[in-house]
Amino acid sequence: MNEVAIHMADVGYQSGDKWLLQGVTATLARGRTAAVIGPSGAGKSTLLSLCNLLRTPTAGRIEVDGQDIRDWPVQRLRQKVGMVFQAATMFPGSVEDNVLFGLKLHNRPLTDAGRLLELVDLPRELLTKPASDLSGGQQQRVALARTLAMEPEVLLLDEVTSALDVHAKREVEETLLEIRSRLHTTMLWVTHDLRQARRVADDIWFLTAGRLVEDGPAERLLVEPATAELRSFLAQAEEGEA
């Protein structure tokens, strides 16, 4: 197994005549979590969407496990690199139908959906309930269980707690951290919440205006940012927290 989970080399993404990302080069080692931070519109979601080919990079290359993602069969890539979004989408049907959705779609052996629910701290009694009856926090956990059913090695998390109230946010965050320590999942975690980034990140990727301005260990970047851009971003975010 490759020690590098994700490697990006000079990655760019163009939409129309606008480059939404340019010259992104970064490496995420297996088992680590990088918090992707930066101002609104910096390209954070775009960067995530390139990693499982929801969008195709216009320039450069992205490797997962040492292999160019364009060489992966896309279903295999998406099984290996799972994604969870800000607003959990529940499919019509029961919680169980939702948890097993990906496995059925890919004709994979069905697993114990109750065990997956327990992994995300939900009681298995919920399996038979209509998914639409659950609270936002519970739906986000079901979305996570649905992704975990595919046994991904990498999780792309796009503001997964930002639609939740403070209590549910901390709970879903804790669940993710437990999953990480149990399954050693590598995570690329977009967040607007600097406090959350401090709690969860091994590494920081700081994007602004489509460029990766700084990346490296969180304990260094969050304490001694090298660039004026990151310094000013952190100062503003800290002001917002006060």
Ligand SMILES: Nc1ncnc2c1ncn2[C@@H]1O[C@H](COP(=O)(O)OP(=O)(O)OP(=O)(O)O)[C@@H](O)[C@H]1O
């Ligand atoms: N398909 C598209 N075509 C053109 N522009 C787009 C497209 N998708 C996103 N954008 C623009 O690209 C830029 C980057 O968007 P993106 O959603 O990746 O940023 P972000 O850092 O995740 O922002 P936020 O923190 O607000 O979610 C924004 O200016 C956005 O308006």
